[in-house]
Amino acid sequence: MNRLIRVFLAVVIASALLLFAINRLNKAEGFAGDNTLTIYNWGDYIDDELIDRFEEETGIKIIYETFDSNEAMLTKIQQGGTTYDIAVPSEYMIDKMREEDLLIPLDHSKIPNLKNIDERFMDLPFDPANKYSVPYFWGTVGIVYNTKMLNDIEITSWNDLWNPALKNEILLVDGAREVMGMGLNSLNYSLNDTNEAHLKEAKEKLDSLTPNIKAIVGDEIKILIANEEAAVGVVWSGDAADMMWENENLDYVVPSEGSNLWFDNMVIPKTAKNVDAAHQFINFMLDPEVSAQNTEWVSYSTPNKAALEFMPEEMVEDERFYPSPELTEKLEVYENLGKKNLAMYNDFFLQFKMHRK
Numbered sequence: 001m002n003r004l005i006r007v008f009l010a011v012v013i014a015s016a017l018l019l020f021a022i023n024r025l026n027k028a029e030g031f032a033g034d035n036t037l038t039i040y041n042w043g044d045y046i047d048d049e050l051i052d053r054f055e056e057e058t059g060i061k062i063i064y065e066t067f068d069s070n071e072a073m074l075t076k077i078q079q080g081g082t083t084y085d086i087a088v089p090s091e092y093m094i095d096k097m098r099e100e101d102l103l104i105p106l107d108h109s110k111i112p113n114l115k116n117i118d119e120r121f122m123d124l125p126f127d128p129a130n131k132y133s134v135p136y137f138w139g140t141v142g143i144v145y146n147t148k149m150l151n152d153i154e155i156t157s158w159n160d161l162w163n164p165a166l167k168n169e170i171l172l173v174d175g176a177r178e179v180m181g182m183g184l185n186s187l188n189y190s191l192n193d194t195n196e197a198h199l200k201e202a203k204e205k206l207d208s209l210t211p212n213i214k215a216i217v218g219d220e221i222k223i224l225i226a227n228e229e230a231a232v233g234v235v236w237s238g239d240a241a242d243m244m245w246e247n248e249n250l251d252y253v254v255p256s257e258g259s260n261l262w263f264d265n266m267v268i269p270k271t272a273k274n275v276d277a278a279h280q281f282i283n284f285m286l287d288p289e290v291s292a293q294n295t296e297w298v299s300y301s302t303p304n305k306a307a308l309e310f311m312p313e314e315m316v317e318d319e320r321f322y323p324s325p326e327l328t329e330k331l332e333v334y335e336n337l338g339k340k341n342l343a344m345y346n347d348f349f350l351q352f353k354m355h356r357k
């Protein structure tokens with residue numbers, strides 16, 4: 001073989017090896033141009049079968065990661081070094097992310113299924129005209145309780161939780177706004193109160209609940225309460241619905257002093273590498289039958305009006321999880337209180353957690 005042919009072959013082999021290496025790297029890290037979609041969602045918040053179906057239908061590979069609080073999600077995205085194409089924050093966090101220029105405006109022409117969303121959940125104050133976000137699930141914060149374990153103890157209000165008969169029986173969801181909100185609501189303060197003295201009072205009121213608190217937990221709250229490891233839980237409504245499918249002794253109430261109405265929406269963060277696929281995925285999730293399947297699996301309340309007809313009647317007609325607009329109007333939506341005030345909520349929540357140790 002003459003020298004020229006040897007050099008030519010070496011160049012061809014080296015190029016092939018280089019292309020192979022680049023391809024592997026793209027697959028592993030979700031680089032631009034790669035046919036992957038990276039989703040960052042709450043735990044237990046999608047039917048895995050739908051991920052498989054989307055992959056099969058589109059040829060797009062999904063990389064899926066979960067978080068357990070809005071704050072954890074924000075920190076991860078702020079830190080950089082991630083390539084999330086989709087995230088699912090709640091309302092006040094969407095406002096904050098928009099303010100911090102962390103979101104990409106949506107192209108509504110690529111989301112025709114947006115027409116399926118109930119108007120009631122569109123154009124809300126945290127995202128006028130749904131410029132950055134599309135409704136995924138919604139719900140309330142309330143109390144799930146085991147009627148069999150509690151005998152005659154009635155639970156209708158936040159203040160009922162301070163009953164000494166509930167010693168070591170309460171599990172709390174691990175959320176700063178939720179737990180501080182419970183303290184604030186029990187004192188008839190707003191969930192968006194920014195008066196430091198009120199927040200301190202709420203924290204001290206929570207401290208006095210310590211003997212009744214068994215633990216502050218994440219998604220495992222569902223198994224613990226369904227298995228009757230505790231009689232009472234302060235939870236998001238959909239988790240209560242899920243537990244109630246598992247255990248018929250459970251009931252759910254939105255406390256009489258008031259509570260939180262929340263909305264989790266899909267957004268495309270600026271970290272996105274595959275904006276087209278992100279729009280494709282959002283549109284897929286808004287298909288009525290897909291949304292109905294997801295809702296039945298997740299147990300949270302769907303904002304997708306067209307999906308309701310594909311769901312069991314007993315689910316859609318359950319006013320505990322699909323409260324009327326009259327009732328939801330009485331509830332408070334968390335506002336983006338600004339960096340300083342949100343930090344104050346987190347600090348008091350942390351102090352409360354430390355107090356329990």
Ligand code: SPD
Nearest residue numbers: 042043044045090236262
């Ligand atoms: N396991 C999924 C939980 C999702 C709940 N999101 C509620 C956010 C309320 N701010």
